[in-house]
Amino acid sequence: MYLLALESTANLAGVALVHSGKLMGAVQIAHGQNLSGNLLHATEWLLNRHGLSREAIRAVAVDVGPGAFTGLKIGVMIAKTLAHALNLDLVGVSAFEACACVMPEGTPTLVALPARRDALYVQWLLPKPIPEPLSQPAMVLQHALSAWLEQTTPAREGCQAIGSPRARGWLEPLMPALRWRMIEAPPPEGVAQVGWVRWQAGERTSPFQMVPFYLQPPSITPPGTRARTP
Amino acid sequence: MDWVLGIETSCDETSAAVLQGRYVRSSVVASQADLHARWGGVVPEAAARQHVERMNPVLQQALDEAGIPLARIEGIAVTNRPGLVGALVVGLACAKALAFALNIPFVGVHHLEGHLYSAFLTEPERPIPFPHLAMIVSGGHTELVKVHGHGDYQLLGHTLDDAAGEAFDKVARLLELGYPGGPAIDRWAKRGDPNAFRFPRAWLEGTHHFSFSGLKTAVLRTVEALPKPLSEQTLADLCASFQQAVVEVLVRKAVRAAQAEGVSVLTVVGGVAANSALQTQIREACHEAGIEVLIPPPRYCTDNAAMIALAGWFRLKRGERDDYDLDACASAPLA
Numbered sequence: 001m002y003l004l005a006l007e008s009t010a011n012l013a014g015v016a017l018v019h020s021g022k023l024m025g026a027v028q029i030a031h032g033q034n035l036s037g038n039l040l041h042a043t044e045w046l047l048n049r050h051g052l053s054r055e056a057i058r059a060v061a062v063d064v065g066p067g068a069f070t071g072l073k074i075g076v077m078i079a080k081t082l083a084h085a086l087n088l089d090l091v092g093v094s095a096f097e098a099c100a101c102v103m104p105e106g107t108p109t110l111v112a113l114p115a116r117r118d119a120l121y122v123q124w125l126l127p128k129p130i131p132e133p134l135s136q137p138a139m140v141l142q143h144a145l146s147a148w149l150e151q152t153t154p155a156r157e158g159c160q161a162i163g164s165p166r167a168r169g170w171l172e173p174l175m176p177a178l179r180w181r182m183i184e185a186p187p188p189e190g191v192a193q194v195g196w197v198r199w200q201a202g203e204r205t206s207p208f209q210m211v212p213f214y215l216q217p218p219s220i221t222p223p224g225t226r227a228r229t230p
Numbered sequence: 231m232d233w234v235l236g237i238e239t240s241c242d243e244t245s246a247a248v249l250q251g252r253y254v255r256s257s258v259v260a261s262q263a264d265l266h267a268r269w270g271g272v273v274p275e276a277a278a279r280q281h282v283e284r285m286n287p288v289l290q291q292a293l294d295e296a297g298i299p300l301a302r303i304e305g306i307a308v309t310n311r312p313g314l315v316g317a318l319v320v321g322l323a324c325a326k327a328l329a330f331a332l333n334i335p336f337v338g339v340h341h342l343e344g345h346l347y348s349a350f351l352t353e354p355e356r357p358i359p360f361p362h363l364a365m366i367v368s369g370g371h372t373e374l375v376k377v378h379g380h381g382d383y384q385l386l387g388h389t390l391d392d393a394a395g396e397a398f399d400k401v402a403r404l405l406e407l408g409y410p411g412g413p414a415i416d417r418w419a420k421r422g423d424p425n426a427f428r429f430p431r432a433w434l435e436g437t438h439h440f441s442f443s444g445l446k447t448a449v450l451r452t453v454e455a456l457p458k459p460l461s462e463q464t465l466a467d468l469c470a471s472f473q474q475a476v477v478e479v480l481v482r483k484a485v486r487a488a489q490a491e492g493v494s495v496l497t498v499v500g501g502v503a504a505n506s507a508l509q510t511q512i513r514e515a516c517h518e519a520g521i522e523v524l525i526p527p528p529r530y531c532t533d534n535a536a537m538i539a540l541a542g543w544f545r546l547k548r549g550e551r552d553d554y555d556l557d558a559c560a561s562a563p564l565a
């Protein structure tokens with residue numbers, strides 16, 4: 001009963017393998033250009049290291065976002081296609097859940113990940129096997145962060161945070177009491193752990209239905225046309 | 231190598247096809263034209279998101295229509311260049327994951343190579359005639375290519391500015407006919423007089439090159455000088471006259487190139503090959519010149535995965551394989 005976890009929403013892509021709830025291994029790779037190839041190379045490497053064939057995998061969990069648009073699409077596409085082709089169970093995990101789940105339990109946790117150059121993806125969660133949301137997930141512009149914190153912070157004291165260096169740089173002056181864990185990308189083991197618990201609880205998404213959680217509409221510059229027909 | 235799956239996501243059509251040898255067993259195209267119509271052109275990020283949503287259902291539909299399970303597929307052909315990178319990577323990720331899961335080979339195919347093979351999808355028994363001349367007239371390209379053999383292409387001429395399809399789309403936008411513009415202009419032109427307006431033709435004598443931006447500007451100037459709103463008849467005349475200017479150049483230059491190269495078969499491929507005036511006039515001209523002309527049915531003129539599968543089938547049959555390191559490229563020459 002192996003579950004494969006895929007993470008590709010940031011500059012470090014990751015793959016992890018869980019067996020009966022136990023993390024067997026995880027790898028992170030700086031992928032540069034060829035993200036889909038590197039995810040598959042890493043998966044192959046991890047399977048080989050444990051002497052497993054691809055048939056040993058029974059489920060696949062994937063970080064569905066938010067995060068880098070292209071990375072998100074590639075990770076979700078690979079997860080859906082593996083599930084489709086090998087008849088695997090498919091489970092989605094948000095980037096916020098993947099991050100919160102590797103933090104000490106019971107302490108309100110702010111997850112803050114890079115969005116556009118001027119914004120962050122943020123959410124408060126309570127770490128648990130499946131982290132519990134304490135606020136809505138949001139994309140917040142740098143200048144609006146202090147108002148957002150004002151509205152959403154669950155407690156003035158005793159909170160922790162996990163996120164990117166840029167997120168810390170922006171948030172620390174606004175909320176100095178936070179204890180930080182720095183990451184470059186959501187941890188693949190977080191995707192694996194939340195994915196495993198979801199899967200065991202019977203949750204599944206159809207590969208024909210899963211869509212990335214972009215949290216932002218595509219940017220559009222409309223030429224604006226009315227159609228006339230003969 | 232019997233059963234091959236083709237995948238195409240280079241622009242705004244999500245497409246999958248199943249071939250058994252050279253026989254098309256299914257070809258599914260989910261067009262996003264309606265989605266992009268509201269913006270008057272393809273929005274790359276929206277196109278890529280649509281591909282992610284539709285790829286797996288389209289793939290399953292292609293298998294269902296072919297009547298085979300995924301496990302029977304022996305090889306995969308996928309467009310990896312040129313096109314919108316964000317769109318290409320979706321199809322490419324799907325192809326690689328399938329190759330991994332099924333443990334079968336895959337090859338990346340140049341989108342224009344797919345268009346070249348589209349002329350031969352409906353005659354699977356006929357050996358591909360070499361050498362032949364291909365005129366690719368699509369949204370992004372206008373090229374004359376001498377095809378010496380499989381994978382052996384010589385670029386004789388290309389557009390120096392706008393592609394033919396791009397000219398259709400830009401003029402249609404100017405006349406507010408909606409997106410995509412080619413089919414709309416084709417329809418309007420049927421009720422118009424092709425000699426009503428005298429638009430310039432760029433012959434670029436002594437070369438096999440094309441140029442359409444001057445024509446587009448001439449249409450713009452003419453429209454600016456006309457009283458508004460344009461009457462339906464004026465609109466139809468503008469469409470017919472513009473279309474005639476494009477078609478005349480395409481027809482004459484293609485026939486001349488075929489004669490100069492001494493080839494007896496001409497293929498006309500790409501979205502603009504669906505144009506009714508182009509089809510009529512090029513058939514006539516080729517008939518007079520003793521050249522056989524092959525034009526795919528409309529469903530194979532515009533983007534489709536069947537043509538990619540056919541081009542890939544020949545590559546796979548020759549033993550070509552790509553590995554997981556294959557990347558998507560926004561631009562890449564055919565030859």
Ligand SMILES: Nc1ncnc2c1ncn2[C@@H]1O[C@H](COP(=O)(O)OP(=O)(O)OP(=O)(O)O)[C@@H](O)[C@H]1O
Pocket residue numbers: 241312313341345367368369370371394395396398399410411412413416500501502503504505506531532533
């Ligand atoms: N009946 C028609 N008459 C003229 N143009 C047409 C017709 N039907 C489609 N087109 C044009 O064909 C083009 C689309 O063709 P195609 O799908 O081959 O292009 P593309 O894939 O976007 O570009 P490329 O193949 O160069 O990357 C559009 O520009 C469209 O306006």
Ligand SMILES: [Mg+2]
Pocket residue numbers: 341345368369500501532533
């Ligand atoms: Mg095309």
